[in-house]
Every structure is written in C-alpha cells, then in structure tokens.
Amino acid sequence: MTYITAACENIENAKAIGKIIGNDRLKFSYSSNMLAIEYAAVLKNIYAIAAGLAAGLGYGDNFIAVLVSACAAEMSAFLASVSQSDECDYSRNCLGDLLVTSYSNYSRNRRLGLLIGRGCTVKSALNEMTMIAEGYFAADGMHHIASEFDIKMPIAERVYDILYNRANARKTIKALASEL
Numbered sequence: 001m002t003y004i005t006a007a008c009e010n011i012e013n014a015k016a017i018g019k020i021i022g023n024d025r026l027k028f029s030y031s032s033n034m035l036a037i038e039y040a041a042v043l044k045n046i047y048a049i050a051a052g053l054a055a056g057l058g059y060g061d062n063f064i065a066v067l068v069s070a071c072a073a074e075m076s077a078f079l080a081s082v083s084q085s086d087e088c089d090y091s092r093n094c095l096g097d098l099l100v101t102s103y104s105n106y107s108r109n110r111r112l113g114l115l116i117g118r119g120c121t122v123k124s125a126l127n128e129m130t131m132i133a134e135g136y137f138a139a140d141g142m143h144h145i146a147s148e149f150d151i152k153m154p155i156a157e158r159v160y161d162i163l164y165n166r167a168n169a170r171k172t173i174k175a176l177a178s179e180l
Contacts, residue, residue: 002025004026014028036079039083043078050102053117067176067180074153
C-alpha cells in the first residue's frame with residue numbers, strides 16, 4: 001500500500017482526482033494546506049541525511065529513533081511557524097514519509113548521509129550517487145528560509161553545516177547527540 005497526501009486548494013478537486021487514479025494499493029489523504037505539505041516533503045529529505053549520518057558514524061537504532069523523533073518535532077514547529085497550521089503535525093502521511101525516508105535502505109538521502117558518515121567527502125559522496133539526493137539542495141534552501149523567518153532548526157542547520165560549510169560530521173553529530 002502506498003499512501004499519498006494530495007494537496008490542493010480545492011479539496012473536492014483533489015478527491016475527484018484521487019478517485020480516478022486511486023486503487024486498492026494507492027490510498028489518498030487530502031489537505032488544502034499546500035505549503036505545509038510541500039515543506040514537509042522537503043524537510044524529510046534533510047532529516048534522512050541526518051539519520052544516514054548517524055548510522056554511518058556508528059550510532060545505534062536507539063539514538064537514531066531519538067534523532068528522527070526530534071526531527072519530527074523540529075518539522076512540526078517549522079510548519080506551525082510558516083503555515084499557521086499544525087495540519088501536518090504527526091499525520092500518518094507526513095510522519096510516514098519522514099520515517100521511510102530516514103530508515104529505508106533505498107532512500108537516496110539516507111545513503112548520502114551514510115556515505116559522508118562513513119568518511120566520504122560531500123563531493124565524493126555526491127559523485128558516488130547514481131540518483132539525486134534532494135536533501136542536499138533542500139538543506140541549502142531551508143537554511144535560507146529558516147534564516148529569513150528567524151526560525152531555529154538545529155538539526156537541519158547541522159546538516160547544512162556538514163554539507164556546505166565542511167563541518168566535521170563526527171564532531172557535529174556528537175554535539176547534536178549531547179543536545180537531544
């Protein structure tokens with residue numbers, strides 16, 4: 001079963017499309033908050049890089065679970081700040097996207113974090129990827145958006161620092177671990 005959130009200003013239009021293309025393996029939920037759904041889709045990729053970094057550095061399942069929980073809370077706070085809605089807060093699909101992207105062996109973003117955590121430079125990790133890890137570009141964009149809105153996003157900011165400011169992954173994730 002695949003779960004999709006269809007975001008559209010007009011929920012009835014979204015439901016009509018969902019009815020046409022939905023089937024027993026494709027389940028839809030609907031939202032009129034397009035901004036929140038789009039931001040959640042972007043943020044999950046950054047947080048998957050963080051989970052991959054932690055795994056690549058040898059942190060265990062318990063720490064990664066705490067990290068991903070903190071990512072969900074950071075995402076929720078950001079969404080509430082920019083979209084004046086908590087509609088995506090821990091909804092099945094938003095949280096599901098975050099979890100699968102953070103834990104799946106098929107996640108390009110988690111893989112990017114794993115490679116960097118295992119010692120690859122950012123450039124070599126990106127070159128090793130056969131597909132695009134959207135979280136790399138999303139980290140830069142979200143850094144600027146969070147700065148513009150003066151929103152504190154310590155996990156996303158640390159991923160940005162590793163990807164763009166050459167921050168040492170081991171030291172950066174260790175510092176983050178002490179704060180979680």
